[in-house]
Amino acid sequence: MRDGNPVRRALRRMQRMALERRARAFDADALRRPAMVFAPHPDDETLGCGGTILQKRRVGAAVRIVCLTDGAGSHPDLLTHDELKAVRAREVRGAAKVLGVEERDVFLLGFPDRELDACLEAAVARVAELLWRHRPEQLFVPYARGEHRDHVSTNHIVREAVARVGLPVTLFEYAVWAWRHWPMVGFGWTWRPALAGAVSARVGLRMARQFRTKVLIRDVLAQKRAALARHASQMERRDAQPRWHTLEDVDGGQFLACFFEDYELYRRIDIAAS
């Protein structure tokens, strides 16, 4: 169920439009640069950057997708670890295909879901090897604040690998769970203690200051939706199982709506060669 309060809805719309207005758009040259998209879990690549991947592939840019974890922790008591791992690997390959990325350009590193921080050294080595081999100029990584712990770990892993390889790159940080902070979603949709609300608002306001790069995705929204639909384990309740949570359940659909606006927004960080 969506937030039916028209005042809150109008405020959210104004906030989003202000964010988009202040941000600088990718130019044609930036769109053509080779990129590597780092997803902590299968589906993050589509949620965070699906529209950008589509736009880049349209102009022939090389895009590779690297999934750090196997995603087997999403519904642990409903499917076995091996079943979930196989399902999510199949889904991310299917989504990548819809986004225009071939199977040979999808790398599934298979680290354990929710335990990426226990594998930092091995993950940095794998990522450094991929950076060295493919020489992407743009890296899309999760934002490190207000995010799931695997997302924070992915940010650290990629930054460490970049430092190790020493090649110049531009990082584009994308948000997934951090979109749940005010002002990106309404303040009143769920009860929160005042302190937690204030902390949340600090994350949200920081994001609003830092996310100053945008890619127009309005004309590829249908394909982005089609790609996300390939992540069926995250989008559909399996066997009408009430305990099977979907992304649509999060904040009554407000969360999912954040990814289907006219623009994808990023925090840009240029890293010089070392």
Ligand SMILES: [Zn+2]
């Ligand atoms: Zn994730």
